[in-house]
Amino acid sequence: MFRWSRLVQTLLSVLFLCFIVSAVALFALFLYLRAQSLPVTTVTQTSQIFDIHDEVIDSFHGTNNQNRHIVALKDIAPTLVQATLAIEDHRFYEHWGFDPRGMARAVLKDVKTLSKEQGASTITQQLARNLYLTHDRTWTRKIKEAMYAMQMEMQLSKDQILEQYLNQIYYGHAAYGIEAASLMFLGKSSKDLTLAESALLAGIPKGPKFYSPYLDMKNAKDRQKIILEAMVKYDYITQTEADQALHETLNIIPKKEEQSVEAPYFRDYVKTLAIDKLGINDTAFDAGGIKIFTTLDLTAQRVAEKAIAEQMNSKDELQVALIAIDPRNGYIKAMVGGKDYNTNQFNRVFATTRQPGSSFKPFVYLTALANHFTVLNQYKSEPTEFTYDDGKKTYTPNNFDDQYEKTEIDMRKAIAKSDNIYAVHTIIDVGADKVIEMAHKMGITSELKPLPSLALGTFPVSPFEMAGAFGIIANQGIKAETTAIIRIEDSQGHVLYEDEPEKQQVVEAPYTYVLTNLMQSVFEQGGTGYRVANIMKRPVAGKTGTTDTDSWMVGFTPELSTAVWVGYDRDRSINSLESRKAAPIFAEFTEGALSAVPPKLFEVPADVVNVYIDPVSGKLANDACPDSRMEAFVMGSEPTEYCAKAIGNEPTNKGNDHNNSSWWNNLKSWWND
Template identity: 65%
Template sequence: MEPYSRKKRKAGVQDEDPVLLWFRRLKRLAALGLSLLVIGTVAGALFLLYLRSDALPVSSVTLTPQIYDAQGELIDAYQGGQKRQPVALKDISPYLVKATIAIEDSRFYEHFGIDPKGLARAVVTDIKTLSMEQGASTITQQLARNLYLSHERTWSRKMKEAVYALQLETQLSKDQILEQYLNQIYYGHSAYGIQAASRMFFDKDAKDLDLAESSLLAGVPKGPRYYSPYLDMNNAKDRQRLILDAMVRHNDITKEEADRAYEEKLTIVPQQPTPPAEAPYFRDYIRSVVTEKLNISEALYDSGGLKIYTTLDLRAQKIAEEAIGKQLKDAPELQAALVSLDPRNGAIKAMVGGRSYGANQFNRAFATTRQPGSSFKPIVYLTALKNHFTPLQKYKDDPTEFSYEDGKKTYKPNNFDNKYTHEWLDMRRAISTSNNIYAVHTILDVGTDKVIDTARQLGVTSRLEPLPSLALGSFPVSPYEMASAFGTFANLGVRTEPNAILRIEDNAGKILYRSKPKQEKVIDPAQAYVMTNLMESVFEEGGTGFRVSDLMKRPVAGKTGTTNTDAWMVGYTPELSTAVWVGYDKDRVISSAESHKAAPIFAEYTEGALEAIPPKQFTVPEGVVTVYIDPESGKLANEACPHSQLQAFVQGTEPTEYCSGGSGTGAQDKGRENKSWWDDLKRWWND
């Protein structure tokens, strides 16, 4: 068969110029290449647009909540055994940033999530060794892996990593990627992120790291088991040298600076065991409020990186825990609970749910299984004041059998130790000595239903029944309820709903919740103040709280309460309302000595928590009259009755007659010889 070229010549067709032939071929190839380039560019652009619009998957990294006290101090950074304290990029030392980029990804600000040079070098190495040892991961790829993938060495995982890296680059700025990376990487010993690592190794914030410290820490994530200064300082220093040299190559520092940093003697904080979380009962309470009352999901709480700013005062919390520990040190099985809040805004300042969270996580601050005993009586007496009783109301202190329900039932209470004065007592003396006979007389005369209504107004939600024994605190309530109720007295009748959270922010800083505690006037201010004035007598001579009066350096009001199994001290200053309970978990009878431990806890805590705050008198509202009276006759005191006492009244209910029919001239001065300096101070203040 003849060749095609010979056939063309026989037919008279001349050969085509070879140069033109190659030119046409090149032109076709160029056109094809251009078409492929355009198609690739369009496809790439569409792919990037898709990545930009497509939502990133849910992060697989757990970001535990950060709980702060009222001063912004971190309460709990160790939930789940992990230490995480995210910080903004601006709050990280520039030395640490440069050291990390120099050793991990020197072209970080130049590539688009994937470094072509590094990738090509890694692929060649992997092919030669038939392995997958070369990661060639950029900082963006490492972040993608930490957030969304496992650490298995497979081609499929690497492909996903590359896609997620591109997606991160389309949706975040370089600084945002770097910030997330530095807050995610693992530095060993349960520390995630540079802030936690900086606090752990150097006891300083990440923003304060110098060049030597930064270059050492930047080397740890490569392999915490090998480069942690806790485990092998020689390896850590070798890695530091490598990083410093890289920083010199990239013109981040000079050779002289690198040498000085390497030679610098570093002070590494000794490795500490993971400390228990502070205020653990309060922390659990915060979780319940967030997930149950505020309807934030448990998943978001556990792993969403929430920042929860609370009302707690860590200093006051520690004082409360120390006071309980001190008073109960000789009684290993005795338990205690304390709730303290600011009556002006309802902010919970301290909460202790038991003496040892590690031994028992049950929060006794909310236990509604404990009878408040006589600490409930102020609610009875407030109800009496609301129903036109005065502090001069008298009942005789004799053994008495009371009848109720139209005489169908009887009730015979006893005083403590079955002691009776057989005298006529007024309300002040009944409160100070915690007289039971007086209290039952009062509740039956004023009405049990009305007392329950008052308790509800004060925030007591536990079950209460209209029985005479209610006056003696026979129905259980919680320390939380009692602290809130007494806070209303301190706040002149305005009840502020107790609150523990100021605000909640998500991981991006968006505010999810801001506290707006409900406030309601539930008591007449004058009646609230008269009750405060009456309860101050508990800490005066003859009162059940007098034994701790030497510990109190400021005006304070309150009420003790004791049952066979419970001891209470509930009291307040203008700034703090605090309830303390002491007892056993299994309703074991408490001894006389054990029943006296609640008051010292209250006193030591209150004085310690308010140490920096000058003593403050309770504000006297309008509608209050304070006069000296003769306790025996219940009339205004004058020269004829020197044993006078200062007493506050709701205006219009004070006595108008003098004890002996005199003019009253000099009555105040005559009565002063029997007054303490505290009575004089109160008289001066009110005048």
């Protein structure tokens, strides 16, 4: 008896010692786990580019192609949270990272079946596995999983763990996290999910290939029913609510097929700007969850692509570039760098190897107007040999098809007809250096040389430069820096970059308005753009340009400045048919992009006067000179003499908006009218 008493006492002592050792070991393990940092992980998020109306242009999922949009737990529908807890881990808020009862049942079943198939993982364990471990079915992995789960429970709150879990789990079809899944399957944010939608989505992570509504709607609905029953069992909802949800019609968004990216040339340009100029690194751009809000208008972009597709033959090598800018703020509204991005990603909008031809002439005439020229300056349109460089050199330009007026013409006709002789006369008289200075002020950065041929656009520029420069003319001489990115936000909504618009008056408004008025003649009868005048339903100004290898149409309305180039990449000559493609692309795009905008007149600055002139004499017109036309002048440069003495009355000029006569004469004129 004594022996058994000593044996029991010894056994109890050993058991007590084991308990103490185990307790110390567990405490030491607790201190160790608490002191250790969790492994560093990188959770990729989908970065997105938006147009000016917050429509998605493109999304980037990183090299692992994980479509993920991280959201806070408070921004997820409570029904989705409850559905997930009910089916995955209803004791989540009670355990310490793993459920001993569940693990015991799993181990017993594994031993009984000699397998490792039973899961019984808590939400914390699932998160630990997804973040730090593989999905191998081994007991070693399960032990590590439990250790990491305990460590996470020590260092994170329950809500933090649940939030990470709901942003991490896989819902199939490259969608990771509930927000990406909700947007993909239902086209709505996870905060707006109904009970029925929540129960459906909560069932997918169990087996995305089996329960995805895209792959098997019956399986998805069966799983939804199980989840609703679990929610009733654990008192999240009533049976009535479950029955109603089960019979609710679900609006599943059709699965999107692989589509070509919208505005791909613009997308690439924005990426280059963000990385090279704004300091956004590649990783953040591709998978950092950043949001880039741009100036592009996808409606205008689609109109541009449609206009180009209608004019260009997809089979030949002829290429195209289009860029449209809002002259009022410099915002890029549309950009097409070629007719097929899939076959060639080179963005011709920025190619500085294109001779602008006659589309360069507005810089010559703007310089002339700013140096005391007016529309009335005349030169004879005839074959002419020009001398320059102190008479050491000669230059003999030709008009298109050797067509000449053979008489004196003024600036309006020279612009409308694109007369080369008049342009060269002008640049020689005003000075090529001044023209270059003006072009540089207007944003032309390409190299220009002070030669007579400069007037005919013989020095290459890019469509990007031309659209921006013509935008200054449209904006009354105010240069608004060309802009593509309005704002960049990180995944938390913090602003990383915000555009600070810069505007500068580089040319006085009266000169740009007078030039605009003259450039409208390009689309009038006899003008080089007249063949597309029937397409244009609003005031528009512009200039065509054609060389042996390039065709241009650059023009503007008060709301849009657009440059269109057509040609070959390798300076191959274009034929007459190919040279006619730029203008209709411009016209169709301009009208389509502005279809919702009422036509608007170009605003007349204060220091501009409009008077009727006699085209023959260049003097003010009155009743004695019936063949008159109205012209705009910078105040003080308008003619003051009349073409002839008026018939039966004092000379009058009813078109003068800023009449220089006295108030008494104005009153008499009004009375006589």
